[in-house]
Amino acid sequence: MQPLSHLESFVQSAESGSFSAAARLMGLTPAAVSKNVARLEASLGVRLFQRSTRRLALTEGGQRLLAQIGPPLTALADAVDHAAEAEQQPAGTLKVSMGQAFGRAYLVPLLTEFLQRYPAIQPDWRFENRQVDLIGEGFDAGIGGGLNLNPDMVARTLGPIHLVVVAAPALLQGRKAPRHPADLAAWDGIARRAIRTGRVPVTTLRNKAGEAAPVEFRPRIVFDDPEAMCQAVLMGLGVAVLPMPFAQPWLARGDLVRLLPGWWADAGPTMLYYPSKKLLPARTRVFVDFVVEQFSQRGFAQRVRAD
Secondary structure (H helix, E strand, O other), rough: OOOOHHHHHHHHHHHHHHHHHHHHOHHHHHHHHHHHHHHHHHHHHOOOOEEOOOOOEEEEEHHHHHHHHHHHHHHHHHHHHHHHHHOOOOOOOEEEEOOHHHHHHHHHHHHHHHHHHOOOEEEEEEEOOOOOOOOOOOOOOOEOOOOOOOOOOOEEEEEEEEEEEEOOOHHHHOOOOOOEEEEEEHHHEEEOOOOOOOOOOOOOOOOOOOOOOEEEOOOEEEEEEEEHHHHHOOOOOEEEEHHHHHHHHHHHHHHEEEEOOOOOOEEEEEEEEOOOOOOOOOOHHHHEEEEHHHHOOOOOHHHOOOO
């Protein structure tokens, strides 16, 4: 049986990418974490990391070990936290995955009040535009859209993801605004490449009358990041189809204008995901309740609706 300190040092180092970062999370010195990992490697007879001056990289053996012990170690830590929190306030590291721009715009502003309520919780938030495996990667929660919901997960709806056509006001000067999606054929646009498929899909807009029409502007630029697309639109480089959560702050300030205001596309809901554990850590439970409460009080769903 390997000492838990050795296993935790390995998992924290693998997830954070360095002994120094793992040491900060564990309250140890980098030398102590490195020594724990070295002892684990010697005991197993397997090299777990390829070491460089900048970052640790898991070997194939290290990847297998992380996949096997990561979830059980997280479950053990959750059980300990649950027992400790029975008489205390919620505490511990809160590991959450969220989109980069969405997290900065909608979650970071909530931190001051959250930390005032729960000072013993340490947020460890990952801002990334990718599909994560919440269970396999040991996340407490995830916020976004399009995750495949399995029986081990619960989802709470925060609001819709409506797609709308936007442009910079300067781009409209001296031009007649489009009145139907077909009119966009005469406009340059910033298209979005889907990260998962590598393709540039065609967005189909709909209106309240039930009509449907594709968006077929001239692709001037192709990006795979909605925040970069938003910046290009602000620069007047073309029109774009953007999710309302990204576009709404700029629309509210007048830096962007919505074209075809009666048309939109529904890309599904923005969801808050978390594991369906019987012993859900108190830090996760209060985070879920807090986010749902704040998004409701701030009228997020109403602000990002486009219909």
